[in-house]
Amino acid sequence: MNGEPPLGGSDTQTTFDSWRWQYQNRLKSLNDLRPYLPEREVQLLYEHRVKINLGITPYYLSLINWDDEDDPIRRQCIPTASEYTDRQCWQPDPLHEEEQCPLMDGQPVIGLVHRYPDRVLVITTDECSMYCRHCTRRRLWDDGIRHRTPHEFERILDYIRKDDGIHDVILSGGDPMTLSVTILDYMLTRLREIPHVEVIRIGTRFPVVLPQRFYDKDILDVLDRHAPIWLNTHFNCANEITPASREAIMNIRKTGATVCNQTVLLKGVNDTPEKMLALCRKLVSIGVKPYYLFFSDMSTPAHMRTSVETGMNILEEMRGQISGLAIPTYIVDTHLGKVPLLPNYVAEINGDNWILRNKRGIIRVENPQV
Ligand SMILES: *Cc1c(COP(=O)(O)O)cnc(C)c1O
Ligand code: SF4
Numbered sequence: 294m295n296g297e298p299p300l301g302g303s304d305t306q307t308t309f310d311s312w313r314w315q316y317q318n319r320l321k322s323l324n325d326l327r328p329y330l331p332e333r334e335v336q337l338l339y340e341h342r343v344k345i346n347l348g349i350t351p352y353y354l355s356l357i358n359w360d361d362e363d364d365p366i367r368r369q370c371i372p373t374a375s376e377y378t379d380r381q382c383w384q385p386d387p388l389h390e391e392e393q394c395p396l397m398d399g400q401p402v403i404g405l406v407h408r409y410p411d412r413v414l415v416i417t418t419d420e421c422s423m424y425c426r427h428c429t430r431r432r433l434w435d436d437g438i439r440h441r442t443p444h445e446f447e448r449i450l451d452y453i454r455k456d457d458g459i460h461d462v463i464l465s466g467g468d469p470m471t472l473s474v475t476i477l478d479y480m481l482t483r484l485r486e487i488p489h490v491e492v493i494r495i496g497t498r499f500p501v502v503l504p505q506r507f508y509d510k511d512i513l514d515v516l517d518r519h520a521p522i523w524l525n526t527h528f529n530c531a532n533e534i535t536p537a538s539r540e541a542i543m544n545i546r547k548t549g550a551t552v553c554n555q556t557v558l559l560k561g562v563n564d565t566p567e568k569m570l571a572l573c574r575k576l577v578s579i580g581v582k583p584y585y586l587f588f589s590d591m592s593t594p595a596h597m598r599t600s601v602e603t604g605m606n607i608l609e610e611m612r613g614q615i616s617g618l619a620i621p622t623y624i625v626d627t628h629l630g631k632v633p634l635l636p637n638y639v640a641e642i643n644g645d646n647w648i649l650r651n652k653r654g655i656i657r658v659e660n661p662q663v
Contacts, residue, residue, distance in 0.1 A: 504541035
């Protein structure tokens with residue numbers, strides 16, 4: 294089952310480094326997967342779905358170790374039939390995002406999720422560079438892709454302009470990096486004109502699956518012009534951190550952006566303390582702050598989910614073995630908001646004495662009555 298990326302052209306290195314070439318040469322159909330999967334698996338997939346959204350760049354594909362059936366990169370990008378058969382976990386919108394789409398003039402502001410008073414999330418497009426098999430928002434792309442219309446973008450901007458309690462705008466999707474530089478620049482320009490918008494974030498998986506995008510000056514200039522941007526990306530395993538992704542992150546940071554990472558806890562990808570430590574250590578080494586570790590939502594296929602305790606155990610093991618800089622906050626996300634989970638470090642409260650525990654032992658701390 295060996296697959297080489299379909300390199301073309303005479304100067305393959307230059308080609309491989311071109312994001313347009315990477316984007317255009319993504320594996321996009323079941324037919325494109327044929328060289329990489331047993332025919333039986335392809336047939337099974339065809340039986341369930343004729344069209345499956347896929348978008349695997351030759352770069353991301355090249356990171357797969359095909360000798361390992363459970364390769365963590367393969368698990369994230371190559372569909373399996375069980376994704377469409379084991380549907381006990383499969384909920385289209387586990388976080389009730391559609392219900393939290395606000396109204397303006399009696400009509401929904403399509404593309405907006407307003408869950409917290411001070412922050413909004415903008416679904417700028419349904420399109421992604423890769424369609425991750427564990428995606429929380431797969432409802433957006435599983436049955437076809439929609440783009441925001443110019444009218445929808447204007448309504449989103451109007452809504453944000455009118456609510457001066459909104460201080461933080463998250464451009465998400467889909468992946469906003471699939472938008473043209475012109476649209477992205479337009480949105481950022483309009484948002485920067487709104488006095489109460491203090492923070493702008495972009496959520497994108499491009500540094501992971503298509504880091505070559507950030508070799509180009511056009512996009513870096515946009516980030517620079519609207520600095521400082523908070524860029525949240527989505528690395529899930531240490532193998533995803535390569536010289537190419539490192540270069541992308543360094544280029545992004547030079548624009549004044551801060552780069553944070555949101556990981557989803559996934560079986561076979563990052564579900565042991567060793568794997569999570571390796572990921573977070575590498576993230577910090579390339580200048581990325583591990584921000585959140587998300588417990589998988591009810592949209593993730595059953596074969597990729599873990600127990601809640603798996604994450605607690607990982608966090609417990611990390612503390613003390615690695616700097617706090619490398620430790621994300623473990624979150625169970627719900628329609629009522631994010632709920633952080635921490636191992637319980639308070640063993641007992643005894644009058645003025647707090648009895649605390651960690652991996653190394655138990656300690657009494659006197660609580661001053663002030
Ligand atoms: C996660 C999320 C945010 C951002 O939350 P932070 O804790 O500030 O990162 C905002 N809006 C929605 C709908 C979210 O799901
Ligand atoms: S990049 Fe994000 S939004 Fe796109 S498919 Fe992956 S998890 Fe979903």
